[in-house]
Amino acid sequence: MRKSHLVSDRRDFLKLAATSAAAIVAGNTASAQQSETSVAKLATDAASGAEPLSPVRAGSDFMLDVIKSLGFEYVAANPGSSYRSLHESTINYGGNRNPELLTCLHEEAAVAMAHGYFKIEGRPMAAYMYGSVGMQHAAMAIYSAYCDRVPVVVFVGNDTDMTNRSDRTDMAHSAQDVGHLVRDFTKWDDTPVSLNHFAESAVRGYKIAMTPPAGPVVLAMDKYLQERAIPDGMKLRIPKLSPTTPPEGDSGAVAETAKLLVNAEFPVILAERAARTEAGLKYMVQLAELLQAAVVDTIQRMNFPSRHPLNQDIRVLADADVILSLENPLLWSAVNGEDEQSPLPGRSPGRSKLKPGAKLISISSLDLFSRSNYQDLGRYQEVDLSIGADTEETLPELIEQVKRLITPDRKRAFEARGAKLAAAHQRAQEQNLLRASYGWDGSPLSTARVAAELWAQIKNKDWSLISRSDGMSGWAQRLWNFEKYYQHIGQSGSVGIGYSAPAAVGAALANRKYGRISINLQNDGDLMYQPGVMWTATHHRIPMLAVMHNNRAYNTEVMQVERMAGQHHRDVGRCRIGTAIDDPAIDFAKVAQGLGWYAEGPITDPKELGPAIRRALAVVERGEPALLDTVTQPV
């Protein structure tokens, strides 16, 4: 092994780079000639060396060994000098496999891709991050992952030792405490000072990220810890990953829950992030069917089949005598409604939507971890029984307890209740179909028609909706038959714009190896935050179909500002100033084509929609991304 220290090589490199740069900046021919002479001399010196150069085992090689030991399939990254050594180790030492480096054009896109990937694959994607500037770009996406309880493992390069920093870039891109930037919305972070410290913290970080409630973690990597050669004889060790079993609810509390549910006249299961896997979805169906209980799914995860007869509208909460809330940080908002008499709609103290005496039970891992600054936990809701546990881990025991308590009499009562709920579900479905017909032939396109035309062409394929199912007025959720866990990925958690496009690309990447057709209902405003992620999809051959909800505005904001104009008795008609995206109207087909996608549009005639979907799906089935720019109704 080569013994010389890398810093001397780096000094040579910097000296040469500085000389060349000075010549270029000054536009000085003499200096440029001098620089060329220096280059030639260095090249001659190198060629005349008697010994061949043997590979250096750098600190980043060991770091990569650690990262590989954790089973990452991909690492998403926008390149940056503070992790250049790990970058090089990943592609050369590691052969760019497990993890494979994904070229991202923005750090927010990198983390959001990791977010979307997890929601399909159930395993985290790593992200490499460039010091202070990369972390600032990534902060919003890390916040979304935090709010959505999604594990993302961020490795951030940082030039910790000021005496090693050589230029303006090194200075501006380093931080005293690089994890501090995002500490309010990560589960854990660390700044290792040795390679063995890195190994322990990486394994610990992965374990923490994956333990419910899951969340992002950040590991700082000193630039020179990465770049320096590993000293001869240094003993390095990668600890074994010991995954933590998700916390299960206390057996006594679970038994009490079962008793309340079985004896209830009208129990309702309110699910937010209840199912973490396909198994969780099956438990949800099993519990609901045993009890013939109504299920209200807030669709933050694929908690319950959309066409199951027990899937009900949230209004059933008003009839409930027992409500079982699962992993819901916004329980207060779910069970309290707006006070209609309030002079400031939306800011009222609220009034309970529940029947007097209704019992509230909560099973939530969110009770086991919380941060202070960001307020995604919602308002405090009093409950009758609070079980701090992971829902999916607790459901099997709850199901067993419920089974033990069901008597023939109760079973008959459950069946009668189930029949009424099935009838209500059927009526709701018929209403949906009637509403879907409104404006069916209109232009701009009705969002219901876009969803229906898509459904007709994917329903017999193995499909996955890689965007929120309540987008486009929830028409996908209302018209499509969601029954498998991977068939939708829920929402962003933070309700922030800019998540959807990159998360969809990450989810589509996860779907690729299973041969699924990935469908993204893509909002126009969201796409323009990270359009570069389309290039990443092309570059990495990620097939997906993006169908635009192109209403040429941030329409929710239009409505919000209109509401304020009305409240202030001023001109409601001016509220598209600052909210519309229509002058010029963005030609999304051209944008996508420029980034290597097959694209058609703008499509404004509903009759053109079906054939366009057919052509685009053929492209996707060939393994390429495609986009249809469908100009839609506002909502």
Place this chain on the structure above:
Amino acid sequence: MGRSSLCRFSVQLIVLGLAMLLSLAVAAVSARSQKSGAPAGTAPAENVENGRKAFIQHGCFSCHGFSGEGGAGPRLAQNPIPFQAFVQYVRRPKLTMPPFGTQVPDQELADIYAFLKSIPPSPDPKGIPLLANP
């Protein structure tokens, strides 16, 4: 689309609430309009094309769709509530709809009303193959 947290459920509730309030408003406004001498349920002379333009100009389409087929707000097309109730509701609505007060002149309201009535009926969902067996 925007980032604000107008979730699906709250929108549905708002729509439902609006629809109920609109129907309640009909009776109240009929009584008021009779007091002022205007015949209930009638509109001034009207211009459909001007109504379409005014519907867009005043931002009505943001919530109700370009053809009043509904969205975040209720469906208005084809069979709007009686004209006087309509006027009253636009001027002083309940819940989340912005109160327009006197921003929209009577004539424009009449035109918008005519526009909404003129929108052709949507096809029967049973006659739409994509909805007949989704």
